[in-house]
Amino acid sequence: MKTSRLKTRIALALFAIAxxxxxxxxxxxxxxxxxxxAMLNAIVVLGLNFATGWTGQINFGQxxxxxxxxxxxxxxxxxxxxxxxxxxxAVAVVVAASLVLGLPTLRLRTYYLAMTTIGFGEIVRLIxxxxxxxxxxTSGLRAIPGISLFGFGPQGQIQHYYVLIAVLAxxxxxxxxxxxxxxxxxxxATKDSEIAAEQSGVDxxxxxxxxxxxxxxxxxxxxxxxxxxxxxxxxxxxxxxQAVLLMTMLIVGGMGSIAGCIIGAAALTLLPEALRxxxxxxxxxxxxxxxVVIVLAPGGLASIASTIRLRLAGAR
Amino acid sequence: xxxxxxxxxxxxxxxVLKGISFDVDPGEIVALIGGNGAGKxxxxxxxxxxxxxxxxxxxxxxETINSAAVxxxxxxxxxxxxxxxxxxxxxxxxxxxITGTASRSYRKSEIEADLALVxxxxxxxxxxxxxxxxxxxxxxxxxxxxxxxLMSRPSLLMLxxxxxxxxxxxxxxxxxxxxxxxxxxxLSVLLVEQNSAMALDISARAFVMETGTITLSGPSxxxxxxPRIREAYLxx
Numbered sequence: 001m002k003t004s005r006l007k008t009r010i011a012l013a014l015f016a017i018a019x020x021x022x023x024x025x026x027x028x029x030x031x032x033x034x035x036x037x038a039m040l041n042a043i044v045v046l047g048l049n050f051a052t053g054w055t056g057q058i059n060f061g062q063x064x065x066x067x068x069x070x071x072x073x074x075x076x077x078x079x080x081x082x083x084x085x086x087x088x089x090a091v092a093v094v095v096a097a098s099l100v101l102g103l104p105t106l107r108l109r110t111y112y113l114a115m116t117t118i119g120f121g122e123i124v125r126l127i128x129x130x131x132x133x134x135x136x137x138t139s140g141l142r143a144i145p146g147i148s149l150f151g152f153g154p155q156g157q158i159q160h161y162y163v164l165i166a167v168l169a170x171x172x173x174x175x176x177x178x179x180x181x182x183x184x185x186x187x188x189a190t191k192d193s194e195i196a197a198e199q200s201g202v203d204x205x206x207x208x209x210x211x212x213x214x215x216x217x218x219x220x221x222x223x224x225x226x227x228x229x230x231x232x233x234x235x236x237x238x239x240x241x242q243a244v245l246l247m248t249m250l251i252v253g254g255m256g257s258i259a260g261c262i263i264g265a266a267a268l269t270l271l272p273e274a275l276r277x278x279x280x281x282x283x284x285x286x287x288x289x290x291x292v293v294i295v296l297a298p299g300g301l302a303s304i305a306s307t308i309r310l311r312l313a314g315a316r
Numbered sequence: 317x318x319x320x321x322x323x324x325x326x327x328x329x330x331x332v333l334k335g336i337s338f339d340v341d342p343g344e345i346v347a348l349i350g351g352n353g354a355g356k357x358x359x360x361x362x363x364x365x366x367x368x369x370x371x372x373x374x375x376x377x378x379e380t381i382n383s384a385a386v387x388x389x390x391x392x393x394x395x396x397x398x399x400x401x402x403x404x405x406x407x408x409x410x411x412x413x414i415t416g417t418a419s420r421s422y423r424k425s426e427i428e429a430d431l432a433l434v435x436x437x438x439x440x441x442x443x444x445x446x447x448x449x450x451x452x453x454x455x456x457x458x459x460x461x462x463x464x465x466l467m468s469r470p471s472l473l474m475l476x477x478x479x480x481x482x483x484x485x486x487x488x489x490x491x492x493x494x495x496x497x498x499x500x501x502x503l504s505v506l507l508v509e510q511n512s513a514m515a516l517d518i519s520a521r522a523f524v525m526e527t528g529t530i531t532l533s534g535p536s537x538x539x540x541x542x543p544r545i546r547e548a549y550l551x552x
Binding site: 182185186188189191192193195196197198199200201202203256 | 364366386387390391395396397398402403404405406407411414415416417418419420449464465468
């Protein structure tokens with residue numbers, strides 16, 4: 001047991017070194033930009049994992065929370081508010097929105113909850129598209145002021161890369177802490193058996209609502225960073241298709257697994273670009289790949305390593 | 317301590333409990349026996365607040381709990397160990413047990429002390445402590461479910477079909493544990509069972525249910541000798 005913990009630590013350390021040195025090797029700004037988007041997606045998927053992966057509540061509203069965070073930030077900074085206020089504004093907006101959506105709907109189950117969250121996503125998208133004077137409509141908002149704390153801020157893709165790595169690391173640590181707290185146990189108990197959870201004294205409605213709100217905060221903060229690091233936003237980035245894509249990242253990476261969230265987000269952000277040389281055939285291959293993962297590794301990409309280890313142990 | 321008076325419960329238009337009354341005294345094991353569809357599980361679910369009675373009264377330590385929330389009934393000291401065990405497969409054995417404390421805020425030292433008590437009672441769980449709930453056998457799951465219920469420090473433990481789906485030798489182990497627990501801690505137990513012989517064997521009193529009514533009641537030893545019970549439930 002001790003050696004396996006040591007191995008995990010060594011593996012994590014090697015992974016950290018690799019991640020930190022990527023920008024030195026890949027000087028191509030395009031790749032760094034893609035990695036930045038992958039990390040933002042990873043934060044949003046980590047958030048989705050609270051409600052969907054751990055608590056078992058289907059949520060197709062995550063892209064809308066992402067968009068609310070991004071638009072709040074863009075509108076606030078373009079109106080001249082200091083950047084430092086935007087994470088707080090973004091969180092305030094998504095918490096309010098998640099309460100409005102969550103309080104009346106979280107008693108609904110399965111398809112009904114899924115339908116409601118799809119409706120919510122559509123409402124947010126329509127408001128963004130039609131409230132043109134403020135949101136820029138379908139053409140979006142350009143020249144959004146960048147991250148700046150008392151006059152200091154990251155310049156260029158590579159500096160943003162390091163900022164996002166740090167934020168992603170904090171997001172992971174917070175998720176790990178929550179998973180091992182009473183709230184985290186309550187989430188998984190609620191997913192495994194809502195009745196048994198209540199009989200054990202878990203307030204399942206409160207647990208679902210908190211999972212939903214925490215997930216929305218992750219998305220809102222990622223949206224804030226998206227707007228001020230990519231510096232251009234449009235409704236397309238936060239549409240229903242994006243919501244489905246986020247859910248696919250969670251499923252392909254591994255529902256309920258923190259590593260799975262990151263693997264899923266990275267794979268599904270980078271893969272379409274890697275397959276671009278295939279032209280219009282890339283979507284076919286992409287779709288097939290998703291199906292293959294779901295059929296062969298229902299636990300997601302993150303489960304493959306442990307499955308192989310189990311098989312090897314069984315074969316011995 | 318627990319008193320159920322003239323309890324009626326309906327699913328839609330169908331009345332499943334047609335005015336039943338019974339009680340459980342402190343430190344006593346009481347059995348509710350009867351066949352499928354008699355209303356035994358419905359009775360437990362109504363006491364624990366998952367279902368609402370259409371009429372009648374449930375009193376716990378002198379207070380009416382008809383309309384109390386599930387988690388408040390747990391924190392008042394009534395633990396329900398549900399049918400089919402329903403442990404949390406995604407949590408480790410340790411986490412399953414700690415989740416049983418969710419109804420109240422305990423200090424860390426109190427939780428550790430309670431964990432030690434449960435592990436002392438069920439040493440098998442100690443061996444499986446850090447494993448996922450999904451990896452346990454049926455008997456281990458039943459012990460985990462009982463252990464989880466004990467973590468809320470109940471004064472009444474309601475057990476729904478603890479023998480369901482277990483091998484005879486495991487059933488005996490589980491019933492031995494229930495008896496040991498009752499003797500050691502003075503915990504009251506309300507036991508719902510289709511395995512009438514075992515239930516009558518460990519309980520002090522029993523109530524026989526048939527299609528939503530209580531048809532017979534009395535000391536378990538006397539019921540075990542009653543020819544009607546012998547014929548209907550004990551195989552002649």
